[in-house]
Amino acid sequence: MPEFHSRFQELQRRVPIDEHNCAVRFDVTKCKNCTLCRRACANTQTVMEYYNLASTGDMPICVHCGQCAAACPFGAMEEVDDVSKVKAAIQDPDKIVIFQTAPAVRVGLGEAFGMDPGSFVEGKMVAALRALGGNYIFDTDFGADMTIMEEATELLHRLQSEEIPIPQFTSCCPAWVEFAETFYPELIPHLSSTKSPISIFSPVIKTWFAQKNNIDPRKIVNVCVTPCTAKKSEIRWPQLNSSSIFWDIPELRDTDICITTRELARWITDEHIDFAQLEDSPFDRVFGQSSGGGKIFGNSGGVMEAAIRTAYYMFTGRPAPKDFIPFEPVRGLNGVKKASVAFGHFVLHVAAISGLGNARAFIDELIEHDDFENYSFIEVMACPGGCIGGGGQPKVKLPxxxxxxxxxxxxxxxxxxDTDIKASWQNPEIEQLYKEFLDEPLSETAESMLHTYFTDKSDELGKMKHLTPETNPESKRFKPHTVNLV
Known part of the structure; x- marks a missing residue:
């Protein structure tokens, strides 16, 4: 057989990025061959070197996490910029532009304007989006509460059923989902069918909200602002079209455009908006506010803790005790956090994992020891630290x-x-939404609007599957090494 020659150059130093990648782009003229992107992909996320370009037909495997872009200090790896699409929608008098903002954006955006890391700039963020031309500004934290209502109910059903496998893995991180679909398709039955907060909120906006306000859903341009480059891929998943099915409008998508924290920061700067001087503005209260559980979704362990607060009530009929709030065992930056939780006569063994390399090691150990049923619930976030360390957040120097x-x-x-309502089930607006529209968690309407399915993508690996750096011929050929930065 003839020797394989890839179209991608310097594979010992760079991550190969296809020109049609919807989330990440590569500018060769800015690349200094520093190897940081490669190390992020191969070592931290364990994607590169775990597939072979000769086997994939020279098509890079990408889960769109954006950690290569987060690591690149030269601007060679960046997110695909979709701000022009949002501007075009705003300039169209026939369109109604709705922004929804993910939890981690409000604690990262201020850094782009010289503020201290972690500055909570929710009010200024909302004000900026209004100044940029948004007709409505909604809080994705409310979508997080919907996710928890469905996911916690789903967990209860799994634990009481002998037919649905445990543990239940979270599915609100699209990069983790794509990683599982590609490298561990056998885990698909374990993935929660509940949509991510953005993808659960969007169809409700284009159905219930549109209906209640007599808005033609075709006029709505639904824009999510996220810390995450993988959301650019997620919103394109063909199955995320519940509003299309509801209205019988084939061309309708639940979410139309995704922009990252960095894109929003650049846009604010380009429009000469003085971010620091903006007066705080509140979210539109069409959907109300979120619980504390919804607010912490951006942290590794946050989904787990939010789920525990609501699942405890669903299991026992009583509010979660004070020692569950905060639930310290799943807090912090450790890549793998384990805990045991007593729900009445149920004892749940749970884990919260961030970083796909940590997830791979954890899953491989579960497989090796056939240890799956020793866990009830496992949260996985692709980016180290969770969404607060997302691939679309303001860049940070390594130290x-x-x-x-x-x-x-x-x-x-x-x-x-600072929030009085701690658990999703206690949110009165969530209760009202279910009463008026969704009926109850896992109802027929909830299933059609708030749940999804996943696909085995392992064929994209070609004939060479289950590769590691030790068994991958490509890794041996392109042995990585570090070069000195000039």
Whole structure:
């Protein structure tokens, strides 16, 4: 057989990025071959070197996490910029532009304007989005509360059923989902079918909200602002079109555009908006506010803690005790955090994992020891630290990463501490939404609007599957090494 020659150059120093990648782009003219992107992908996330380009037909495997872009100090790796699409929608008088903002954006955005790491700039963020032309500004934290209502109910069903496998893995991180679909398709039955907060909120905006306000859903341009480059991929998943099915409008998408924290910061700067001087503005209260559980979703362990607060009530009929709030065992920056939780006569063994390399090692150990049923619930976030360390957050120099992530994490936990309503089930607006539209968790309407399915993508690896750096011929050929920065 002829020797394989890849179209990608310097594979010992760079991550190969296809020109059609919807989340990340590569500018070769800015690349200094520093190897930081490669190390982020191969070592931290264990994607590169775990597939072979000759086997994939020279198509890079990418889970769109953006950690290569977060690591690149030269601007060679960046997120795909979609701000022009949002501007075009705002300039169209026939469109209604709705922004929804993820929890971690409000504790990262201020850094782009010289503020201290972790500065809580929710009010200024909302004011900036209004100044940029948004017609409505909604809080994705409310979507997080919906996710917890469904996910906690789903967990209860799994634990009481002999047919649905445990543990239940979270599915609110699209990069983790793509990682599992590609490298561990056998885990798909374990993934929660509940949509991520953004993807659970969007169809409700384009159905219930549109109906209640007599808005043609075709006029709505739904824009999510996220710390995450992988959301640019997620919103394109064909199955995320519940509003299309509801209205019988084939071309309708639940979420239309995704921009990252960095994109929003650049846009604010380009429009000469003095961010620091903006007066705080509140979210539109169409959907109301979120619980503290919804607010901490951006932290590794936050989804787990929020789920425990609501699941405890669903299991026992009583509010979670004070020693569950805060639930310290799943807080912090450790890549793997384990805990046991007593729910009446149930004892749940749980884990919260961040960083795909940590997830791979944890899953491989579960497989090796056939240890799956010893866990009930496992949270996985692709980015180290969770969404606060997302691939679309303001970039941080390597020596400062831990300090900055700790500050962002602490800021989200403080917003939880300042909130009276701690658990999703206690949110009166959530209760009202179910009463008026969704009926109850896992109802027929909830299933159609708030749940999804996943696909085995392991065929994208080609014939060579289950590779490691030790067994991958490509890794041996392109042995990575570090070069001195000039």
């Amino acid at each position: 400062q990463v831990k300090k900055v992530q700790e500050a962002r994490m602490a800021s989200l936990y403080q917003s939880d501490a």
